Amino acid sequence: MHAYRTHTCADLRASDVGSTARLSGWIHRKRDHGGVLFVDLRDHHGLTQIVAAAGSEALKILDGLRVESVVTITGEVVEREGGAVNPKLATGEIEVVAKEVAVQSSAAELPMPVAGEADYPEEIRLKYRYLDLRRDRLHQNIMLRSKVIASIRRRMIDQGFTEFQTPILTASSPEGARDYLVPSRVHPGKFYALPQAPQMFKQLLMVAGFDRYFQIAPCFRDEDARADRSPGEFYQLDFEMSFVTQDDVFAAIEPVLSGVFDEFAGGKYVTPAGEYPRIPYKEALLKYGSDKPDLRNPLIVHDVGPHFAGSGFGLFSGIVEKGGVVRAVAAPGTAEKSRKFFDDMNDWARGEGFAGLGYATRKGGEWGGPIAKNHGTEGMDKIAAVMGLGPDDGIFFAAGNEAEAAKLAGLARTRVAEQLDLIEKDAFRFCWIVDFPMFEYNEEQKKIDFSHNPFSMPQGGMEALEGKDPLDILAWQYDIVCNGVELSSGAIRNHRPDIMYKAFDIAGYSSEEVDTNFPGMIGAFKYGAPPHGGSAPGIDRIVMLLADEPNIREVIVFPMNQKAEDLMMNAPASVMAKQLQELHIRIVAPEAPKAS
DSSP states (O other): OOSSOSSOTTTOOGGGTTSEEEEEEEEEEEEEETTEEEEEEEOSSOEEEEEEOTTOHHHHHHHTSOTTOEEEEEEEEEEOOGGGOOTTSTTTTEEEEEEEEEEEEOOOOOSSOOSSOOOOOHHHHHHTHHHHTTSHHHHHHHHHHHHHHHHHHHHHHHTTOEEOOOOSSBOOOSSSSOOOEEEOSSSTTOEEEOOSOSHHHHHHHHHTTOOEEEEEEEEEEOOOOBTTBOSEEEEEEEEEEESOOHHHHHHHHHHHHHHHHHHHSTTOEEOOTTOOOEEEHHHHHHHHSSSSOOTTOOOOOEEOHHHHTTOSOHHHHHHHHTTOEEEEEEETTOTTSOHHHHHHHHHHHHHTTSSOOEEEEEETTEEESHHHHHHOHHHHHHHHHHHTOOTTOEEEEEEESHHHHHHHHHHHHHHHHHHTTOSOSSEEOEEEEEOOBSEEEETTTTEEEESSOTTBOBTTHHHHHHHSOGGGOBBSEEEEEETTEEEEEEEEBOOOHHHHHHHHHHTTOOHHHHHHHSHHHHHHHTTOOOOEEEEOOBHHHHHHHHTTOSSGGGGSSSOOOTTSOBTTTTBSOOOOHHHHHHTTOOOOOOOOOOOO
């Protein structure tokens, strides 16, 4: 017999009754029933109920151990009596009567419980992450992550992609987020950077003649945490393809994403490959108030500013005359809602930092509220007709400059749908956001700047750069969005040095600066580069969606907290003076704030 186990804690069935089994695992729960001790023994695979008879040596040993102690138990497999069968447990038809108990490791008093899924402070959960990972929900999340990655890898290979590994120690880039820097011991005063993404390397692989590349790539960015973004590091499905158009990229990755979601979505609807809606960036901001629209939400934002131009409602009329906009969001079936529902929405908008959220009520076709009173029944009916409203549908209004009104309308669209339970359940709805602007005006620096990705190919190429207003130029850039979560950005790349120099020139960079900041890529392009493009869906966000978790830390094995600290390993931490000396580094402490 094996030293530790003949079966896992998920293996034994009624067919094993009468045999002797040896199991090893953690004591999950203990229950004393009139001198007979019942123990749930847990391992990675599942649970098995152990019975220690009254007066037995096994009972004496098990009774003296805390939960989460590790034991090896040898005993006879017996059938549970009818009323004791547990249909929710794979091993629920049997139990093991303990004959021998070997203690492999006794547990100290726990800082947090493992049995059950009660919420616990994040600080404790992260400090004792190895205990947190024993809890079933989190354990299953991490296993789901592993299976998702394996599925993605298999599907990418089936699509003709080859996996490569790109460097972790690389050069700092002046574009993008803040780098994590690594000092060089042998080159005093110089630093490597951890890659924010394998962007340049994967493009260089295309220049090198490798047609279809992918990797499950670690990326490092010194950014603040969010619910859908982990500070420090994250993983993405990084891929690149040569001799492709935007349509080719979409056709390659949609079957991978839809296939993975179909495999792990548990029967929920998944947008089929080939049917992802393509929504231009400007249209997304207008209709959804966001470039990350949740298509499970049926509400659409409408531009109703022209209806208020010169109208009796002076506030909105004045905003429109000064170049502002008015956006409207339907509130379906709210005739029976009290005024408090509408006032609460207005208070919510103020709490989000906006001036307020106007509204008009409607019941049986009769309008109510100050906006409707001033704008008039005829004017309100025209707005309702444009929005396709019914006689009992109210309206919320967001007014102001275009960017602010669009943002408020987008947030209100989500809030209204949540309050009225309109968001489709059990569905993963994908879409592409396309036609991003190549440039934008930087108000702070008073100059034209790149709006998204400086290495994207402008639509129209050199002709567009030379002949169009920069703010009218679109780029071959695209995002994948699922249920309001941006999974990735991507682009058809600018592979022509002449077009790249011109694009950077428009953004205020000289050719010398391009050569200095991006020597590897611009230099390689001068020796023949194929047209190429790709994208990089986030692994963490994919798993977060599939696991139905609101926070990305629930699908990462050892995440950091919101302050980018690893409480378990005590990182970041001070290092010895000798280490700093070897790296030619002196620490300059930040100045203490001056007393006011």
